[in-house]
Amino acid sequence: MTSSKDTKQSKKPLTLSRPNSLELKKTVETGQVKQSFSHGRSKSVTVEVKRSRTFERGESGRMAEVTTPEPQLTEAPKPKEAVVVKKAPAAKKPIKPKATQDNLTNAEKAKRMQVLTAARQAEEGKRQAAEEEKLRLEEENKRKAVIQAEENARLKADEAERLKQETEAARVENAKSSMEKAEDEAKVAARATTEARKKREAAERAPDRRPARQEKPKPKKKPAAAPTSVGDAIAQELGGRVKQGNKPSFTPKQATDKKESTGDRRNKGKLTISSATSDNDGRQRSLASVKRRRQKKLQQERGGNRAAPMKVLREVILPETITVQELGNRMAERATDVIKELMKLGVMATINQTIDADTAELVIQELGHTYKRVTDADVEQGILGVEVDDEGDLATRSPVVTIMGHVDHGKTSLLDAIRSADVVRGEAGGITQHIGAYQVNLKSGNKITFLDTPGHAAFTEMRLRGATVTDIVVLVVAADDGIMEQTIEAINHAKASGVPIIVAINKMDKPGANSDRVKQELLQHELVVEDMGGDVQTVEVSAKAQTGLDKLEEAIMLQAELLELKANSDRDAIGTVIESKLDKGRGSVATVLVQKGTLVVGDIFVTGSEWGRVRAMTNERGQQITEAGPALPVEVLGLNGTPNAGDDFIVVENDAKAREIAEYREQKKKDLAAAAEGRGSLEQMLAKLKEGQAEELPVIIKADVHGSMEAIATSLQKMNTDEVKVNILHTGVGAINESDITLAQSTGAFVIAFNVRANPQAREMSRRENVDIRYYSIIYNVVDDVKAALSGMLEPEQREKFLGYAEMREIFNITKTGKIAGCMITEGIVQRGSKVRLLRDNVVIHDGTLKTLRRFKEEVKEVKEGYECGMAFENYFDIQVGDQVECYIIEEIARKLD
DSSP: OOOHHHHHHHOOOOOOSOTTTTOOOOOEEEEEEEEEOGGGOEEEEEEEEEOOOEEEEOTTSOEEEEOOOOTTOOSOOOOHHHHHHHHHHHHHSOOOOGGGGTTSOHHHHHHHHHHHHHHHHHHHHHHHHHHHHHHHHHHHHHHHHHHHHHHHHHHHHHHHHHHHHHHHHHHHHHHHHHHHHHHHHHHHHHHHHHHHHHHHHHHHHSOOOSOOOOOOOOOOOOOOOOOOSHHHHHHHHHHTOOOSTTOOOOSOOOOOOHHHHTTOOTTOOSOOHHHHHOTTOOOOOOHHHHHHHHHHHHHHHHOTTSOOOOOOOOEEEEOSEEEHHHHHHHHTOOHHHHHHHHHHTTOOOOTTOEEEHHHHHHHHHHTTOEEEEOOGGGGGTTTTOOSSOOGGGOEEOOOEEEEEEOTTSSHHHHHHHHHTOOOGGGSGGGSOOSOEEEEEEOTTSOEEEEEEOOOSGGGHHHHHHHHHHOSEEEEEEETTTOSOHHHHHHHHHHHHHTOOEEEEEEOTTSTTOOHHHHHHHHHTTTOOBGGGTSSBEEEEOBTTTTBSHHHHHHHHHHHHHHHTOEEOOSSBOEEEEEEEEEETTTEEEEEEEEEESBEETTOEEEETTEEEEEEEEEOTTOOEESEEOTTOEEEEEEESSOOOTTOEEEEESOHHHHHHHHHHHHHHHHHHHHHHHHHHHHHHHHHHHHHOOOEEEEEEEEESBHHHHHHHHHHHHTTOOSSEEEEEEEEEESOBOHHHHHHHHHHTOEEEEESOOBOHHHHHHHHHHTOOEEEESSHHHHHHHHHHHHHHHSOOEEEEEEEEEEEEEEEEEETTTEEEEEEEEEEEEEETTOEEEEEETTEEEEEEEEEEEEETTEEOSEEETTOEEEEEETTBOOOOTTOEEEEEEEEEEOOOOO
């Protein structure tokens, strides 16, 4: 009996020698079967098919399943015996033990590893090749799918186009057939009607051969009218049909129904074209006809088969800004379409929102229209009329001569001598402070227009305006003074204007007169007189003795002939405002120099930001005139405001145009002022951060004329420094009123009144509110007073004044007081409360204030040289014997503006 140990050793491991023969295979096959039902319905049903398995015993004595070869295999299956024989030895192969891998040598292991690596690489290469082939096949399939889709779409489009063409051809063919059939039927109906009429007429002409018979007389039938058209023929032909199936009868027939004879046609039967088109019929149109009519009208409203109306392209006037609704109205487009175009551009705008011109330009181009850009400044286009007049319309005009020179060189006196009038007596202070315009009639019949400009330094703008509008400049130079500051300024203005200069050397009657000196000084300013080979005329005159005036007039007329001065008087007037003022009785008055055309009473004009109508005109003598030609200065009444001196004066066609231009200029002036104020505030802020805020002197300026007001404001602004400045709150022309006093009271300003006075209400208000009003008639006094006020606002200048030296001889330490220095005054004096410096080895160790100065036990004000004293210093006790004390005081000196 074998033991359990031997039994375990004798047992062999169970192995499957035929794994394929004993493998369980699926005996049930499933599939989808489409089941059909009535009415075209179908359903997919899952079915199962059970396959039977067959086994037979092989040569080895084992059972094997009999398999049926698959039909898709092309090679014949191997015999069963071969299979069995081939598989039988495989079962007898001994299983190699797993430990054989450990028994390999290193060379075999390396070779096997190399083979395995090569196999893996080959497998990886095959896998990558298979993936690439798969990707290529997928791309190829996608490309073929896209090509097939495009081909299908093209075939569908071609098929649709073919069907459309066939349908259209069939419709046309049917229409032709219907028309031909209708024409044939109309011909047959006409032929039948004609034959019936002929038979009826023949029957009426033939005698009645039938026997007489008593019967109820029948109503005579109304003969059918001859057809006048194809429609009438068809109606007559169809009117005789009877209800015999669908077969028509072309024999005319009259209604015999009792209901028809009585007029009741509701139940007569089939509706015919004849009955529908009969005038005696009381029936209305059929419901189908009404529906067809409505559908046709709706189709026409929607466009139907009619071609869409051609879009009208417009030229859009495009301003600088425009609303969306206004833009749509100008293009005749819906506002929604405009908003859609704006959304395409990335602009979200509502119908009432304003857009800029550039965005509107893009919208106009997208909608197919054209644009024309305009600006607000276009209102001024064309107001000057023809810039160059025809040569035939030009006529010789009087020259405009400006008298310029230094103050007190006799300009006004020379002009008075020419005009034989005494204007000097009417000027305060003996100087000219207004620009004057006069026209002088010479003995020869010629006329010269003179512009008298002030010579004071403050009236630079006046001299510049005079040099701008003039034809010739007469430079007046005093023979005893020569070239002065304002003379040089006048020469520069004349050169900048490019006008010829005539030098009048005045005051030749004085003993110290030297004309050669004046001519020599003119060379320094590039003015070469004729006596020295130049082209500048010089005339020696004396306004007081009235000598040389005729030579001056001849020189002026000679220069005017060389210039060939001409102007067109038959056109709207164009001029320049020389001076403006506010008259209490006449309102705003402007002195205008007409340059072109003729100014007539009643003309509508615009000057600067003001406009008006010429109510009256006066010359320099105060005489009323009705018209003013070129080179004639006049005073114009009728302005709605006071213009600035130097503004243009242009006559326009109507008051609407003048108002529009004035409003545009006023708005432009406000915009410029706002921009300048913004820049000034930023500059002021930066200046305050760097240097501190400057003190301001607020003033209000009121003058009789605009030129004087402008000159005063310019002179005061030139006084501004980094420390003090003049703040001009308001300027105006005319008398001082309550609003000026209110502004001055609220801001703490004082009022400068130049040749004007305050009205009674303003005077009473100024006394009550304690507002300072200063009246002036000479510009020198204005400048001097304001300069003194600004000088008083300046910080005083501090200077150090040396007093004396003292030497410390002894140091005393006193309880509750501190250290006291016993000193000897070696130089000058020492005062109580003065500033002191402590010097040790000639080095400053302390700078402070002297606290105590005593002589013996008493406080004294000062100690002179050679005396002893006791000193104590403010908050300082580090003193030693031998230190030196330097005493000084700080003096404040008032400053003045240069």
